[in-house]
Amino acid sequence: MILYMGSYLLVAFGSIWAIRSVHTMYRFALAVAALAGVTTGFLAVQALDYAISGAALASIPIAAGLAAAAFYRIGARRAGSVALTVIVLAEAGIAGGYRLYISTGYVFAADLAFVALLYILQRASEHRARPQPEGASLSTVVKGAGAAKGAGAAKEAGQSKGALTGASKSGGVLTPAALALIAVAGAALLARFEPDDTGRIGQAASAVAAYDETNDLQTARVQVNAAGFNPRHIDFQPGVMMKLVIEVGDTAASDQVFESTSLGLKAPLHKGDNIFLVKNPKPGDFEFQVGGHTGTFTVLQSADPSENNG
Known part of the structure; x- marks a missing residue:
């Protein structure tokens, strides 16, 4: 049980630390939330002897912690999406962990995968946050096009700006309402899981x-x-x-x-x-x-x- 508790704390504090980093962006926060959610669900269902309801509840403190950390970086609405992402992906992690026979080997593998993927996400976020050369800057290109006298160049710059604004509003991700519906549907599917003796992956037949x-x-x-x-x-x-x-x-x-x-x-x-x-x-x-x-x-x-x- 100590191993499972240590793994749970690793996911909680590691993901919260990543969200609170100076390089946090919305997409990065969602990626960290997804990683934390699926790892938490997997670990919890193994630690709690396939107790699905308890495993689902275990994701709530981490969802709340990540939402609080994200609130100061990306705002309340997006912080809500971060919390819901944790819950939705925790349900996926529960489904995966439920099909594997309980083993400390799986716990170590999940811990290593979490640390490695979190590191990759962190480095990617840092790379995205680095200042771009002035000549390659999108804002410079748009500004230069706006200053151009040609009507065609001005129109193209306006379209680019409009597309950029639309992308920043939508973020290319699901809304909190859609995430909430997915979470409810996932919970309904998990409620239909029933214990059986057909065997799980890693469980010896004889x-x-x-x-x-x-x-x-x-x-x-x-x-x-x-x-x-x-x-x-x-x-x-x-x-x-x-x-x-x-x-x-x-x-x-x-x-x-x-x-x-x-x-x-x-x-x-x-x-x-x-x-x-x-x-x-x-x-x-x-x-x-x-x-x-x-x-x-x-x-x-x-x-x-x-x-x-x-």
Whole structure:
């Protein structure tokens, strides 16, 4: 959890610092807001064990912080657009993070990507803010055209000025009302997400228990969270004691129960490692349940038929 909190603070303070830089422009502020939003949504849904509503709420403080920072640079209306951009892109980040199995590796990757992209945006903003050579300045060209005696040159300068003024007003971006509608539509789509056991990217479908020859023991570790089990299926060898370690993460729900009717086992789980031992397992397929999710394991057939019949 400390890693997730650190990542959240990195996004919050990094993006606010970028918005408050002397080179802040409207488009730059929106780009920073988009980056902060998608990173926040991704990190929050992973940190909160796929709790979509909580992940969406996590984007609000960052949206408010960026809006406050942008208010002094680009005005109230555009600051509102910055806040809405954070929320909209956070919903996209939530959708992406929801499809990935919880992993600290993804968190590190998201942190590195955020820092790298923020640096690129900052350098691009600095480059845009540098004074242009007088000969290449658009204002100089327009002024010179306006001073020209030819009617054609004056007309062309007027069109250029009008186009420049229109572009500065619209900014080439969505209005706050449009962003608000997109945010509402995104929230409605996220509300339809439902947990399932079909597997997520990075979630192993199956694994083989590791055999400890010294202790004549085969061990399998299974992680459990809102995505279900990782791996979802395990293969064991027959005739060797099984050690099944159910690992309940810090972000997983409390008061969960491990139950396997086929093995006659039922026991409450605590955070951390929960160990179950099965002596002399016979070949067959078995199921176990935790928190509404179902996992399976198979004790394979032995080369010795007498062991299969036990």
